[in-house]
Amino acid sequence: MRKWLLQSFFRQVSLILVAFSVLSISGYAYQNYVDLKHQWRSAINIQILHLTGFAALMAANDLRYEKYFDLWEKLRKVQNQAAEEEKGALFLIKDIVVLDNSGNVVGSSDPVRHPLLRRYDGQIPQSSGEMQIAGSGRVKTAAPIIFGGERIGSLVMAFDIAPFGRFLRQHLRDFAVYLILMTLATLLFGLALARWITRPLGSVRSVLPMLGSGQAAIPSLSLRQDEYGLLGRAIEFADRRIHESEEQIRMHRDHLEELVKQRTRALEAANKELEAFSYAVSHDLRAPLRAIDGFSLALVEDYGDKLDDAAKGYLQRVRGGAQKMGRLIDDMLQLSRVTRAELHYAAVDLSAMAEQIVHDLRAQDPHREVQVSIAPGLTVSGDAGLLGILLQNILGNAWKFTRDAREAHIEFDSRLQDGEQVFLVRDNGAGFDMRYVSKLFGAFQRLHTEDEFPGTGIGLATVQRVINRHGGRIWAEGKVEEGACFYFVLK
Amino acid sequence: MAGKVILLVEDNPDDRILTVRALKQHNIANVIDEVKDGQEALDYLFGEGQYAGRDVAMQPQVVLLDLKLPKVDGLEVLQRMRADSRTKRIPVVVLTSSSEQQDIVSSFDLGANSYVRKPVDFNAFLDAAKQLGLYWLMLNEVPNG
Numbered sequence: 001m002r003k004w005l006l007q008s009f010f011r012q013v014s015l016i017l018v019a020f021s022v023l024s025i026s027g028y029a030y031q032n033y034v035d036l037k038h039q040w041r042s043a044i045n046i047q048i049l050h051l052t053g054f055a056a057l058m059a060a061n062d063l064r065y066e067k068y069f070d071l072w073e074k075l076r077k078v079q080n081q082a083a084e085e086e087k088g089a090l091f092l093i094k095d096i097v098v099l100d101n102s103g104n105v106v107g108s109s110d111p112v113r114h115p116l117l118r119r120y121d122g123q124i125p126q127s128s129g130e131m132q133i134a135g136s137g138r139v140k141t142a143a144p145i146i147f148g149g150e151r152i153g154s155l156v157m158a159f160d161i162a163p164f165g166r167f168l169r170q171h172l173r174d175f176a177v178y179l180i181l182m183t184l185a186t187l188l189f190g191l192a193l194a195r196w197i198t199r200p201l202g203s204v205r206s207v208l209p210m211l212g213s214g215q216a217a218i219p220s221l222s223l224r225q226d227e228y229g230l231l232g233r234a235i236e237f238a239d240r241r242i243h244e245s246e247e248q249i250r251m252h253r254d255h256l257e258e259l260v261k262q263r264t265r266a267l268e269a270a271n272k273e274l275e276a277f278s279y280a281v282s283h284d285l286r287a288p289l290r291a292i293d294g295f296s297l298a299l300v301e302d303y304g305d306k307l308d309d310a311a312k313g314y315l316q317r318v319r320g321g322a323q324k325m326g327r328l329i330d331d332m333l334q335l336s337r338v339t340r341a342e343l344h345y346a347a348v349d350l351s352a353m354a355e356q357i358v359h360d361l362r363a364q365d366p367h368r369e370v371q372v373s374i375a376p377g378l379t380v381s382g383d384a385g386l387l388g389i390l391l392q393n394i395l396g397n398a399w400k401f402t403r404d405a406r407e408a409h410i411e412f413d414s415r416l417q418d419g420e421q422v423f424l425v426r427d428n429g430a431g432f433d434m435r436y437v438s439k440l441f442g443a444f445q446r447l448h449t450e451d452e453f454p455g456t457g458i459g460l461a462t463v464q465r466v467i468n469r470h471g472g473r474i475w476a477e478g479k480v481e482e483g484a485c486f487y488f489v490l491k
Numbered sequence: 492m493a494g495k496v497i498l499l500v501e502d503n504p505d506d507r508i509l510t511v512r513a514l515k516q517h518n519i520a521n522v523i524d525e526v527k528d529g530q531e532a533l534d535y536l537f538g539e540g541q542y543a544g545r546d547v548a549m550q551p552q553v554v555l556l557d558l559k560l561p562k563v564d565g566l567e568v569l570q571r572m573r574a575d576s577r578t579k580r581i582p583v584v585v586l587t588s589s590s591e592q593q594d595i596v597s598s599f600d601l602g603a604n605s606y607v608r609k610p611v612d613f614n615a616f617l618d619a620a621k622q623l624g625l626y627w628l629m630l631n632e633v634p635n636g
Binding site: 282283286287288290291294295298301 | 503505506509512516559588609
């Protein structure tokens, strides 16, 4: 019921209207009934008291002079006359009895019921009073009979006030009918009113799904002058505003898409250019270097006997320079390849990869004695090519910087930290000063001079890019002359 | 040593000189025919153009092929060689100036037998020759005396 009511504003309004009208009408009707009953009862009371008093006055003479027949005659007439007026009367005279001062019946309208010269067998109300005989619909009144200023007896009248009860009941029935009719009327009126109040809400509801279309129109509301008119116009205004905003957003989006397309095309062109550039670098830039290196070597090998040591030293420096530039070109190309290569994810066995790299390092540098421990079975999901470059650079660095260490040691392992697998490569080589750790991964940033350790300063920048491409993190710890440790996480 | 010819396809004169020197220095006494671009290489192999009348039955034992060449590039030369029955089986060692993955992959796709980085790293070249079954190159390595 509660739910049924809460679901509909129409139902709530209807219920309130109907309840209010039924309550007010029945309240009014009840008040009316109570008043009416009271007023009529008072009127009847006065009437029957007057009637009794009047009868007592009439009986006084006959009682005084003991004209009992006359008295009887009169009493009967009064009763009969009252009986003739019975139609429409609210009470009936049942009987009239005259008593002398000692309480004996001396006159009666109905001698059968109250025989003469017998004691009155009923109750007698106080003089000039009235008493109700419970449950009988009867009322008795009594009045003193006065003659010459002296009380000579009493007159007792019994009335039947059942007609008054019938009258009241009839009246009540009329009220009930009236109440039912009024209730039905207010119900109809209430429903109509509720409908009239709530119907505009229906049109609001039907138009809401159209909001933003720019076509939501509620003429049934917006043309009104009242609050519903305000609501209707506000909704139409909101609709237009939403529509305009959406149009603008659409325009912006289209513009953005166009912009993205343009930028993508520009980027693709730039990428192509970069590739062409890389290709040119790898082929063309290298050719003169080869010539410089190759002919310097040819000079040393073919004409060595004609050159003194200084000349040979210079040629060695020429070759060194050419080779260094060759390495720089190689490293830069690798860096750019790492940046633009497409990633192919697969399970990569980093342990096996590291073993292979260390094997190659040992082959290139057979005189070095380095103790390398690689934890077995370190597997990760990533691009094998790029991860190869990563390990090549980190392990290559470890190899390079442990050159001067007594009992060089390199370790590749992993550990679990905060739910992540952290790989680490630790060495006991030259290490670095933690003050410069921020420069470690920048391109062309070096923490050692060329004389100390040769290098291009691109290796760790490349490593950083490989990590970035995999959405991972890399960081390092180090101490001068004690070693370095590189940690990395791959996603 | 008739017929034991090495064809060197290289446009860069410096690289040509250095390559020939490297081969000679390691006592490879084969005739080294040099051509300067892709078109010339094709003419040589098929006896056309300036090589019209060359006996194409006498084909080189191995071709050292640079990839970046004027007119017709190395990959196309390789493609044409592999498409022709006369040159289909000649071993081709591609000379690359870098380790550009794409070049190496394309070369192998088109039927290159091996590759060496320029200028000829002689040891790598010998490895390649060994794999190709060119024992004569190693025989020649031993000085006559």
